[in-house]
Amino acid sequence: MTLEINNLVVEYRTPDGVVHALNGMDLQLEKGMTLGLVGETGAGKTTTALSILRLVPNPPGVIADGNIKLNGEEILKKSERQMDEIRGKVVSMIFQDPMTSLNPVLTVEDQIAEVIERHEDVSYKESYKKAREMLEMVGIPGSRGSDYPHQFSGGMKQRAVIAIALACNPELLIADEPTTALDVTIQAQVLEMMKSLREKNKMSMLMITHDLGIVAEICDTVSVIYAGRVVEHGTLKDVFDNTRHPYTEGLFNSLPNLTNRKAKLKPIKGLMPDPIHLPAGCSFHPRCNYATEICAKERPEKVFRTERHFTECHLYNEENIIKGGVIKR
Amino acid sequence: MNEHLLLEVNGLKKYFQTKRGMLHAVDDVSFTIERGKTLGIVGESGCGKSTLGRAILRLLEPTAGQVFFEGEDIAKLSKEQMRRKRKEMQIIFQDPFSSLNPRKTISETIAEPLRLNGIINDRKKRMEKVLETMEIVGLAERLINTYPHELDGGRRQRIGIARALAPGPKFIVCDEPVSALDVSIQAQILNLMKELQESLGLTYMFITHDLSVVNHFSDDIAVMYLGRIIEKASSEELFTNPLHPYTKALLSAIPVPNIHMKMERILLKGEVSSPIEPPDMCRFAVRCNHCMEKCKASEPPLTEASRGHFVSCYLNRQE
Numbered sequence: 001m002t003l004e005i006n007n008l009v010v011e012y013r014t015p016d017g018v019v020h021a022l023n024g025m026d027l028q029l030e031k032g033m034t035l036g037l038v039g040e041t042g043a044g045k046t047t048t049a050l051s052i053l054r055l056v057p058n059p060p061g062v063i064a065d066g067n068i069k070l071n072g073e074e075i076l077k078k079s080e081r082q083m084d085e086i087r088g089k090v091v092s093m094i095f096q097d098p099m100t101s102l103n104p105v106l107t108v109e110d111q112i113a114e115v116i117e118r119h120e121d122v123s124y125k126e127s128y129k130k131a132r133e134m135l136e137m138v139g140i141p142g143s144r145g146s147d148y149p150h151q152f153s154g155g156m157k158q159r160a161v162i163a164i165a166l167a168c169n170p171e172l173l174i175a176d177e178p179t180t181a182l183d184v185t186i187q188a189q190v191l192e193m194m195k196s197l198r199e200k201n202k203m204s205m206l207m208i209t210h211d212l213g214i215v216a217e218i219c220d221t222v223s224v225i226y227a228g229r230v231v232e233h234g235t236l237k238d239v240f241d242n243t244r245h246p247y248t249e250g251l252f253n254s255l256p257n258l259t260n261r262k263a264k265l266k267p268i269k270g271l272m273p274d275p276i277h278l279p280a281g282c283s284f285h286p287r288c289n290y291a292t293e294i295c296a297k298e299r300p301e302k303v304f305r306t307e308r309h310f311t312e313c314h315l316y317n318e319e320n321i322i323k324g325g326v327i328k329r
Numbered sequence: 330m331n332e333h334l335l336l337e338v339n340g341l342k343k344y345f346q347t348k349r350g351m352l353h354a355v356d357d358v359s360f361t362i363e364r365g366k367t368l369g370i371v372g373e374s375g376c377g378k379s380t381l382g383r384a385i386l387r388l389l390e391p392t393a394g395q396v397f398f399e400g401e402d403i404a405k406l407s408k409e410q411m412r413r414k415r416k417e418m419q420i421i422f423q424d425p426f427s428s429l430n431p432r433k434t435i436s437e438t439i440a441e442p443l444r445l446n447g448i449i450n451d452r453k454k455r456m457e458k459v460l461e462t463m464e465i466v467g468l469a470e471r472l473i474n475t476y477p478h479e480l481d482g483g484r485r486q487r488i489g490i491a492r493a494l495a496p497g498p499k500f501i502v503c504d505e506p507v508s509a510l511d512v513s514i515q516a517q518i519l520n521l522m523k524e525l526q527e528s529l530g531l532t533y534m535f536i537t538h539d540l541s542v543v544n545h546f547s548d549d550i551a552v553m554y555l556g557r558i559i560e561k562a563s564s565e566e567l568f569t570n571p572l573h574p575y576t577k578a579l580l581s582a583i584p585v586p587n588i589h590m591k592m593e594r595i596l597l598k599g600e601v602s603s604p605i606e607p608p609d610m611c612r613f614a615v616r617c618n619h620c621m622e623k624c625k626a627s628e629p630p631l632t633e634a635s636r637g638h639f640v641s642c643y644l645n646r647q648e
Contacts, residue, residue, distance in 0.1 A: 040513060041482075041511050155600060183538060184373070184540065184582040185373065185579060185582050186373075187582065188596060188597075189597070192596060211584060211586075213585050216585060216588050237588065241588070251513065252586065254512045256542055257545070258568070258583070258585060265516040265519055265545070267520060271483060271484075
């Protein structure tokens with residue numbers, strides 16, 4: 001197993017109150033697999049990613065509880081120096097916005113070579129040679145390496161960011177909404193490229209996205225998160241064909257149906273809860289069409305449908321989770 | 330003049346002078362929209378879709394062309410006449426974070442067009458109208474004195490819609506109204522806009538890059554590429570029978586949230602070419618998988634391939 005997160009609690013302690021970003025997050029990602037982390041704004045997707053790299057800004061962010069194990073080793077106990085060896089080498093991250101994650105005063109090859117020089121025992125010259133190879137690998141002519149970021153288009157910038165992330169052959173790649181800022185045809189190119197690089201480098205991937213279409217395309221397993229907790233997790237087939245949690249159902253129902261354009265959208269009522277004042281019990285209960293009294297009082301436990309597919313919802317017990325049919329899609 | 334037509338755009342052009350030459354943002358675009366219908370405008374960044382929306386409302390002055398609104402060429406109106414016309418033609422902007430004045434409360438924002446256009450001059454009556462509009466778009470009365478920064482994206486976009494609705498328009502340009510919102514909120518706003526269209530008989534021009542949204546929302550769709558409409562048909566027809574190679578690639582690139590439907594993906598080469606002084610050839614030719622000699626010799630005109638289905642591509646011409 002490459003990555004295992006257990007009961008992770010992250011808080012941002014602000015003058016307005018404590019923002020409960022993650023409230024007992026559990027994640028499992030096996031070697032060579034791709035896990036999709038799906039949720040809306042404020043669900044805790046990016047905080048999860050930053051926690052893995054120990055980049056949660058402190059203050060105000062505090063990792064209050066839980067553990068993060070990378071290849072069995074506890075990340076939260078590492079020294080800052082040990083983290084430097086991990087970041088960019090063992091775990092790399094592609095940030096959401098390629099427009100702002102590149103340094104505007106350095107050339108693109110400078111920024112790729114920087115990672116290589118830092119982590120690998122190579123000469124200055126070799127690092128630049130490798131930087132240009134990386135550019136070629138993501139489909140940009142190596143000679144463009146001497147350009148500055150503003151000379152690149154959006155799609156090329158995102159490719160350059162991917163080249164930086166992959167320069168040292170990481171075991172785990174965290175991609176935080178890597179294609180959100182791109183046009184669909186360019187998104188298709190970038191996703192296709194990420195798929196083939198993943199296979200070539202045999203890496204594990206944590207794909208953070210709000211787009212269930214991208215999940216269907218590139219992921220093996222999915223964790224649906226809401227208010228800092230995983231509410232449903234399983235393989236693609238489990239979550240897409242045997243949806244159990246009402247929130248997951250709501251996400252699917254909110255999407256326009258491509259095959260039946262007359263179908264009315266069924267949005268989830270209400271809004272994401274304020275992370276400073278999370279509702280008691282199940283955080284989703286004020287927006288849930290199936291909520292009962294207990295939902296406002298007690299946080300639901302995990303109920304397993306199969307060994308790997310579970311949901312956290314009071315609707316289910318060991319019997320009816322197998323049968324399904326409690327919610328309607 | 331056809332009674333059913335609300336808007337007719339004829340040969341509309343919007344060029345921008347840049348250091349490197351003339352940028353053809355919108356280049357000879359023509360279309361019509363019937364009353365109570367929605368025309369979707371789809372395309373990628375830089376294809377000119379937002380410029381088109383703004384040029385129609387004369388928020389940007391068109392370089393050439395005519396825009397007939399209920400039979401009247403509004404491109405010829407004086408500034409003052411146009412300002413009065415705008416209460417019938419409104420726009421909803423993409424970003425609910427930057428399109429609202431941070432120093433105005435919700436009620437001030439919604440009341441402003443009513444005041445400026447002298448639609449309701451009595452202060453008390455104006456507030457009544459504001460409250461009525463807020464109710465229509467689903468904003469609670471208690472929010473009346475809040476500022477935009479206190480509200481989430483979904484509510485802010487409702488303010489944007491309320492502001493556009495308040496003057497009682499017939500036509501609204503919706504420029505990516507849901508792109509900045511989460512899916513669950515996006516569905517709420519799309520449903521609201523659809524209900525408003527039915528109850529108030531509104532006509533929409535819906536600009537977006539999201540193909541599944543445009544398919545759900547529009548009656549007809551026009552696909553733009555580098556300032557031109559390259560294909561136009563009813564939504565049903567366009568999605569079942571796309572003709573232009575660009576439309577085909579665009580449709581195949583949508584990630585489908587269904588694990589049993591695997592699309593055969595058409596990957597395009599390269600990226601959009603420059604809109605600055607484009608040569609007289611098919612603007613898509615350099616990325617096209619079916620590019621022929623004549624595609625590089627001249628630009629294919631927009632012709633009717635089947636009833637109501639227009640395409641500008643030499644591949645589909647029977648000669």
